[in-house]
Amino acid sequence: MxxxxxxxxxxxALLTLAVLPSAWGFKDPLDLPAMMAPKAAKxxxxxxxxxxxxxxxxxxxxxxxxxxxxxxxxxxxxxxxxxxxxxxxxxxxxxxxxxxxxxxxxxxxxxxxxxxxxxxxxxxxxxxxxxxGHKANEQVVAAAKKKMEAFQAKYDAASPAEQDAMSEALEAATFAFEDAEAGARFGxxxxxxxxxxxxxxxxxxxxxxxxxxxxxxxxxxxxxxxxxxxxxxxxxxxxxxxxxxxxxxxxxxxxxxxxxxxxxxxxxxxxxxxxxxxxxxxxxxxxxxxxxxxxxxxxxxxxxxxxxxxxxxxxxxxxxxxxxxxxxxxxxxxxxxxxxxxxxxxxxxxxxxxxxxxxxxxxxxxxxxxxxxxxxxxxxxxxxxxxx
Missing domain, CATH: 2.130.10.10 (YVTN repeat-like/Quinoprotein amine dehydrogenase)
Structure with a gap:
């Protein structure tokens, strides 16, 4: 192994992504009760x-x-x-x-x-x-958005020289927000x-x-x-x-x-x-x-x-x-x-x-x-x- x-x-967890919600008869495993199985202990x-x-x-x-x-x-x-x-x-x-x-x-x-x-x-x-994960995604996206907006406000109020120094941090915060949104779209x-x-x-x-x-x-x-x-x-x-x-x-x-x-x-x-x-x-x-x-x-x-x-x-x-x-x-x-x-x-x-x-x-x-x-x-x- x-x-x-x-x-x-x-x-x-990647197995979840292999079955799309549009598939016929799909029910999200998150909402599906565990089956009582005779061989559960194996x-x-x-x-x-x-x-x-x-x-x-x-x-x-x-x-x-x-x-x-x-x-x-x-x-x-x-x-x-x-x-x-x-x-x-x-x-x-x-x-x-x-x-x-x-x-x-x-x-x-x-x-x-x-x-x-x-x-x-x-x-x-x-x-x-x-x-x-639905509730987790909501908080992750909200926190990332708040952080990005705070960086953006500081950046907008800064001088050109200060903006140069802040640009990398703003880019990272923006990427983190976009990544959080992308993750949430997967469910x-x-x-x-x-x-x-x-x-x-x-x-x-x-x-x-x-x-x-x-x-x-x-x-x-x-x-x-x-x-x-x-x-x-x-x-x-x-x-x-x-x-x-x-x-x-x-x-x-x-x-x-x-x-x-x-x-x-x-x-x-x-x-x-x-x-x-x-x-x-x-x-x-x-x-x-x-x-x-x-x-x-x-x-x-x-x-x-x-x-x-x-x-x-x-x-x-x-x-x-x-x-x-x-x-x-x-x-x-x-x-x-x-x-x-x-x-x-x-x-x-x-x-x-x-x-x-x-x-x-x-x-x-x-x-x-x-x-x-x-x-x-x-x-x-x-x-x-x-x-x-």
């Missing part, structure tokens, strides 16, 4: 999350699977490849779903293609749509790629072309906050991390990591020295609570920024396969690559070791439940024991 599975989250799953023993796995065509790993299998449901029984949730859309998070034991959010954001208030059994085609909530009401979603939206009322309203970040070329945001200290991290294209320490009010762009794609970040903390940040992604690359360090440095990786998820396990970080192999840091966070070499069908994400990891993968969810 030559393309990382994480990239499929964005690339699959489909392509694109992400997984957990809260205590409860697990949500999300994937293609709007499939959401739920399971309490501490309980006996339910009497009815859909079976994965190992015979475990999952409950398929009622979902109001059939677009591909790319990421999920529990905001509390009962409230969860999911994001996906066509800019969709879903919310559940019953721990993932049923879902409602609270945001989508809600830009995917959301990750989501994090600090509580039931306050959360963020990020995605392609520099999309980042914030809600403070449980998803009832969303605000574009892209102007808080230094991303003038609209690079994709692939992964979102947050914790209770106010630390938030975005992993993106071109080796960029964006850092906030005040719950996304202000951001610092950190150029790591890497030019490839990061798919996520993970954080460990020392006894003083100071963070060490790991950014991971394409080709098995892992970069580290220690407490008070002024520069990132690359760890020597035992895999060339893309790393798709990183989780804290004790004082270590455990990464899974797209073949399902596990790579761990040592306790100092300065070395990487392959700790599980077994390969399986391509993996897209990982969550921990007790002594097991649950993978989201091609062919459905998969469970492996956490190496010790």
């Amino acid at each position: 030559t393309k990382p599975l994480m990239a499929m989250k964005a690339a699959c 489909a392509l799953m694109l992400n997984v999350t957990s809260h205590e023993s409860n697990v949500l796995v999300v994937g293609e065509r709007g499939i959401v699977l739920k399971k309490d790993m501490a309980a006996a299998d339910p009497a009815t449901g859909v079976k994965d490849a190992d015979g475990r029984v999952w409950t398929q949730a009622q979902v109001p859309t059939s677009v591909n779903l790319t990421s999920a998070v529990f905001a509390s034991p009962s409230v969860a959010y999911v994001v996906g293609h066509d800019g969709v954001v879903l919310k559940s208030t019953d721990a993932g059994l049923t879902w409602s749509r609270v945001f989508d 809600p085609s830009r995917p959301m790629l990750d989501v994090w909530f600090k509580d039931e009401n306050t959360g963020w979603v990020v995605g392609s072309y520099g999309q980042i939206f914030e809600t403070t009322d449980g998803g009832a309203n969303w605000t574009l906050v892209a102007d808080r970040l230094n991303n003038p070329d609209f690079r994709h945001y692939n992964g979102l991390y947050g914790d209770s200290t106010g630390l938030m991290l975005i992993a993106g294209e071109a080796g960029r990591v964006y850092k906030s320490t005040d719950f996304a009010q202000t951001w610092e762009r950190m150029d790591t020295g890497y030019i490839g794609h990061f798919y996520g970040t993970a954080v460990t903390r020392n006894a003083a609570g100071e963070p060490t940040i790991f950014a991971y992604g394409f080709g098995g690359n892992v970069y580290r920024l220690g407490p008070n360090a002024s520069a990132w440095w690359q760890l020597k990786s035992p895999t060339k396969e893309s790393l798709v998820q990183g989780l804290n396990v004790g004082n270590k970080v455990m990464f899974v690559d797209q073949k399902g192999r596990l790579v761990a840091t040592d306790e100092s966070g300065t070395a990487l070791t392959m700790v599980l070499k077994d390969e399986g069908k391509p993996v897209t994400g990982m969550a921990q439940v007790g002594d097991t990891f649950v993978y989201s993968a091609q062919g459905g969810p998969r469970v492996v024991n956490v190496p010790r």
